[in-house]
Amino acid sequence: MWSVDGHLEDILAAVRPLDPIELHLADAQGCVLVEDVTVPVALPPFDNSSMDGYAVRVADVQGATEEFPAVLTVVGDIAAGGAAPPSVGPGEAARIMTGAPLPPGAEAVVPVEWTDGGTGGGAAVAMLPAGRAPQGAGGEVRVHRPASAGAHVRARGSDVSAGDLALARGTVLGAPQIGLLAAIGRGTVRVRPRPRVVVLSTGSELVQPGEALGEGQIYDSNSFALAAAAREAGAIAYRVGAVTDDADILRATIEDQLVRADLVVTTGGVSVGAYDVVKEALSDVGADGADGSGDGGDSVASGSGVDFRTLAMQPGKPQGFGTVGPDHTPLLALPGNPVSSYVSFELFVRPVVRTLMGMAEIHRPRARARLAADAPLRSPEGRRQFLRGAYDPGAGTVAPVGGAGSHLVAALAHADCLIVVPEADTSVAPGDEVEVVLLG
Incomplete structure (x- = not known):
């Protein structure tokens, strides 16, 4: 098995920040400055x-x-x-x-x-x-x-004087920063753009919300949750409707989406089942082009390679990572269970999005808290477990929300953190100190 940390390190080693571009102020919100901005005229310019x-x-x-x-x-x-x-x-x-x-x-x-x-x-x-x-x-x-x-x-210059540093490189442009840039007369600014993230679900059983459910069907919640998570991370998210369990259709869909993707995220089809379509479609895509010596075409396979792994974590054991297409677009393949996919996004995809943006801080903040529970938490030996929790910063405590099942999406909706149980621990008693990953 791969460790959680080893998998993340492998992913981040292959990802580089996007190239800077010049954007109009209206399009630069949420982007990261790549240059210092100095004040050309005093603000205010007159008494x-x-x-x-x-x-x-x-x-x-x-x-x-x-x-x-x-x-x-x-x-x-x-x-x-x-x-x-x-x-x-x-x-x-x-x-x-x-x-x-x-x-x-x-x-x-x-x-x-x-x-x-x-x-x-x-x-x-x-x-x-x-x-x-x-x-x-x-x-x-x-x-x-x-x-x-x-x-x-x-007074003239009582806010800033000509020649002052208005904003330093690395600044994330929020509303106040955009306002300052406009106030000093900057119409455009050089930034790393927000990455374009394409999210797609796989599964013939998936139906779009608002449609009627047939026998054995469920609603596609993953693509909506992950697209929302990508936007929260700072990306421009494109959600693709659920793709049926057909490897050729999946490959064609990904190929069509590459024109607007800096990152592709799939959910479902990465385990060992007979219909795990993502694994079937992409596990061999690098065979004829990984070294750049292929035919040079625009197929998903050209210059690509996706590795499917088993991680020592719960939920989220099956994972995939690699690149697809002629531009070596990163692809992360996440499990299909709702909690597994979301936890995997927070641990692996969010840091990639933030790295592409050139952010200094790419991980969610973490804290230490005492476990407030009626009974010990159980965890499988040798796996890092991530449980949904409700964090009380004032009391310095965290309480579990719902059970450990990776399908319990309702519990996830009421959680504001993940409780981390290390690989070596099989039980955490009430009152014990634990690490929590803060969400939102």
Whole structure:
């Protein structure tokens, strides 16, 4: 038998991150930067108001109170994105909108709530449309409170300055990072793309959800679960409908999918049964092309090789790994039982997806917890067992969810971790410390 660690090491040794490409910001979410991004212009690029109010000189409102307000002449309105603002001289103020540039001569902004709202002149600040030219000169405003220099002003470069490091290579681009890139004017960015993962189930007994079940048929849940897991890992997932137990059809289906695949994941048909179609279809695919000396065609067999193995683990004992097609696209063949396929995905496929993306962290986080159970957990000797569990980080405990059967998909849906029982342990008692793999 192969060990869990040995199988994973063998897989990762054969996988390399995808080549970088230039993507528009709208397409770069979830991708990993391959270059440092520096700030070309200061952010914000000019001093601007953080409030709707009045731009004033500090000396003109010093000592202002409700009883003795500072009375200032309104010289105009300043809108965000408007024309050049008027200068503010002694005894003057300018109406200003949030985001509008601080006018020459002004040193602070007093919120409109600190004033009587102004009299005469132009339209109210809140009603002034963006892009409107400065206007509304005339009238007065009474200011009831003093303001210090820079009050309610966003200073130029107070966020980032020109030349600063905005984002370092290796950063995963989420919504805030995309927003920062847009704010500093970057329309495109160089990243490793999200890998395209094709997921397909095998089995003549499989029916798509929403269709009526016939005698001996079950719904195809694996392809939906694994495609969702691939998206959670950061990939672009393509789910292929269930393929019947026919080796030729399976080979043709995989060949058709290679045009859009950076990774192929199959589920089912990898054991020793008479109808284990994946093993039958792919176990010999590398025979005439593994060294690149084949006919050079576009068949699945060209330049390929898939190895089927028995692993010392439960669930997920039968596994397959290799490459298919002329581009040596990685293929992982997972067992067909729902829990087996999902556990196998988390242990083997997810690290591959993250490696293709160039992620620094490719594994799920792990923790130590005390077992909260009514009875000992049993595990077969010589196999690493992964049991579904519910983890309580506050109490530092983990409780088993459901039984050990690899078909118990309902229990899997209520678990948030996997309880790991090492190969040398055949029993874990309540209160014993165990390792848990945190999911989600």
